[in-house]
Amino acid sequence: MTRTTAADVRRDITARYRARTAKSRARHAEALRYLPGGETRGATRISPYPTYMTAGEGAWLRDVDGNRYLDLLNNYTSLVHGHAPPGIVEQAADQLLRGTALGTVAPPQVSLARQIVERVPGIDMLRFTNSGTEATMMMMRAARAYSGRDIIVKIDGGYHGSHDFVEISVGAEAEAGLEPKARLESRGVPSSVLQSALVAPFNDLERMAALLEAHHERVAGIIVEPMPNTGGMIPPAPGYLAGLRELTDRYGVLLLFDEIVTLRLAPGGFQQIAGVLPDLTALGKIIGGGFPVGAFGGRREIMAQFDPAQHDQALFHSGTFNGNSITMVAGEEALRRLDAAAIARINGLGERLAAGINALFAALGIRAQCLGYGSLQQIQWTDAPVVNLGDARRAAQDTGDLHALLQAELLNRGVYSSNRGMFSVTTPLQESELDLALAALKGALQTLLPYMREVAPRLLR
Ligand SMILES: Cc1ncc(COP(=O)(O)O)c(C=O)c1O
Incomplete structure (x- = not known):
C-alpha cells in the first residue's frame, strides 16, 4: 500500500475545495481585476481563494455555490449574536427608515454610552469611533496628552489595529528568551514611530518592571490586551494584570486595556474577570451590533481632555460616522441581549469546544492544544506551555501550511473558522451544532495526519 504524502493531502483538500466552490473561484478571478489580492482585508484571505459568502442566519453562513457552513468565526468574534439576529435587525431597520447618520448627537449615542459605562468598571466616560483601530489610536493619544509623555509600551506580538503607532512588533520575537525590540511591522510606517514605542513580552512582570525602571519618565502608558487574541488567545497568568496595575501605579504610568475582543467574556470585560481597573479601555466589534464601530473611554479626568468646556486646549476628535444612529441602536440591543446569563452560556459552549x-488531540496522538477563555479559543501547535506570543509564534513555525489546510478542510466539511485556528462561539449556537463542529474537526485532523507526519513530525506522538 502506498503511503499518503503531504502533497497528496494538499492536493486532495484543494481539489475538494475547488469542486464545491466554482462560483467563488469565478468571483475571485473577477475581484483580482479590481482589488489587489482580490480583497480588502488581509484576515479574509483563504487559500487557494476565498469562499464568497452571500448570506448569514444565526450561526450559519451560505456561500455563492449554495453550500452551508457553521460559522465559528463570526466576523472575527464581532457578531456575538450571529448573523441577522432577530430583534437587533428590527431595531436597525426601524432606525434605517428614520435616517442613518443625522449629523448631530442623537439619543441612541447617549443610551449606548450609558450602557457601556454601567457595564465596564474602568469606563466613566467614552467616545465612539468607527473602528477598533481608531479607538486604540485615540486612546493612546489621550494617554500621551494626559501624561505629557510620548512612549507607549506595547506587548511583543500584540495586535491593536493598523495605525502606525501599533504596526510595531506585531509578529512576536521568534527566538526564545530574546529581549524583544520594537520593530516596524510594515513598509510604509515611518521609522520615527519607534521613538515612541517600547516592547515587552506578555506575562512577564520582571521584564516590564525593568523597562519601566529604566524609562518611566518618558512612558505615557502600557497598552495590553488582557488576553492577547491575534496569534494567541493566551490567558494572563494569575496576578499578571494586577501586577501591571501595581507597576503602572508605582511608576506613575497609565494602564491601557484593549478589550476590543475580550469584552464579550464578561459583562464588564476581562477587567471585571481580573478585578483590575485600567485607566483607559478601547472597545469595538460586539458593541456595534454587527455594524462598524469602536470606542475608547476611561477615567473621567483623562476623558475630560476632550471637553472644550473643561480644557483650553481640548483634544480634537472627529469622524464622519462616529456615533451614527444605526450602529448605536444595533449596539444597544446587542449589549442588552448579551447579559450575564448569555455570556455564561457561550463561555460554557466555548469551554466545551476546547475540551x-x-x-481529539489526545485521541489522535497530536501534540497540540486548544487555549483560550470561554467563548474565545485557539489551537496552538504544541503541547508545551504557551505563555507569551513568542511561544505561540514558535508553535506555528515549521508547520508548513497546517493552519491554512485546516481552515480549507473545515470549509470542505461545512465549518467556517479563521486562518489561524481561532474559534469563537455565538449566542444562537446550539449544543447539537457544536457536536457537528467537533465531528468536522475530527475528520479534518484525521485527514491532516499524513501531512503532519511528513511536514511537522514533532506534532505526532
Ligand atoms: C485586539 C484588537 N485591537 C484592535 C483591533 C482593530 O479593530 P478594527 O479591525 O475594528 O480596526 C482588532 C481587530 O481585530 C483587535 O483584535
Missing part, C-alpha cells in the same frame, strides 16, 4: 478539541 472536545483537546480530547
Whole structure:
C-alpha cells in the first residue's frame, strides 16, 4: 500500500475545495481585476481563494455555490449574536427608515454610552469611533496628552489595529528568551514611530518592571490586551494584570486595556474577570451590533481632555460616522441581549469546544492544544506551555501550511473558522451544532495526519 504524502493531502483538500466552490473561484478571478489580492482585508484571505459568502442566519453562513457552513468565526468574534439576529435587525431597520447618520448627537449615542459605562468598571466616560483601530489610536493619544509623555509600551506580538503607532512588533520575537525590540511591522510606517514605542513580552512582570525602571519618565502608558487574541488567545497568568496595575501605579504610568475582543467574556470585560481597573479601555466589534464601530473611554479626568468646556486646549476628535444612529441602536440591543446569563452560556459552549478539541488531540496522538477563555479559543501547535506570543509564534513555525489546510478542510466539511485556528462561539449556537463542529474537526485532523507526519513530525506522538 502506498503511503499518503503531504502533497497528496494538499492536493486532495484543494481539489475538494475547488469542486464545491466554482462560483467563488469565478468571483475571485473577477475581484483580482479590481482589488489587489482580490480583497480588502488581509484576515479574509483563504487559500487557494476565498469562499464568497452571500448570506448569514444565526450561526450559519451560505456561500455563492449554495453550500452551508457553521460559522465559528463570526466576523472575527464581532457578531456575538450571529448573523441577522432577530430583534437587533428590527431595531436597525426601524432606525434605517428614520435616517442613518443625522449629523448631530442623537439619543441612541447617549443610551449606548450609558450602557457601556454601567457595564465596564474602568469606563466613566467614552467616545465612539468607527473602528477598533481608531479607538486604540485615540486612546493612546489621550494617554500621551494626559501624561505629557510620548512612549507607549506595547506587548511583543500584540495586535491593536493598523495605525502606525501599533504596526510595531506585531509578529512576536521568534527566538526564545530574546529581549524583544520594537520593530516596524510594515513598509510604509515611518521609522520615527519607534521613538515612541517600547516592547515587552506578555506575562512577564520582571521584564516590564525593568523597562519601566529604566524609562518611566518618558512612558505615557502600557497598552495590553488582557488576553492577547491575534496569534494567541493566551490567558494572563494569575496576578499578571494586577501586577501591571501595581507597576503602572508605582511608576506613575497609565494602564491601557484593549478589550476590543475580550469584552464579550464578561459583562464588564476581562477587567471585571481580573478585578483590575485600567485607566483607559478601547472597545469595538460586539458593541456595534454587527455594524462598524469602536470606542475608547476611561477615567473621567483623562476623558475630560476632550471637553472644550473643561480644557483650553481640548483634544480634537472627529469622524464622519462616529456615533451614527444605526450602529448605536444595533449596539444597544446587542449589549442588552448579551447579559450575564448569555455570556455564561457561550463561555460554557466555548469551554466545551476546547475540551472536545483537546480530547481529539489526545485521541489522535497530536501534540497540540486548544487555549483560550470561554467563548474565545485557539489551537496552538504544541503541547508545551504557551505563555507569551513568542511561544505561540514558535508553535506555528515549521508547520508548513497546517493552519491554512485546516481552515480549507473545515470549509470542505461545512465549518467556517479563521486562518489561524481561532474559534469563537455565538449566542444562537446550539449544543447539537457544536457536536457537528467537533465531528468536522475530527475528520479534518484525521485527514491532516499524513501531512503532519511528513511536514511537522514533532506534532505526532
Ligand atoms: C485586539 C484588537 N485591537 C484592535 C483591533 C482593530 O479593530 P478594527 O479591525 O475594528 O480596526 C482588532 C481587530 O481585530 C483587535 O483584535
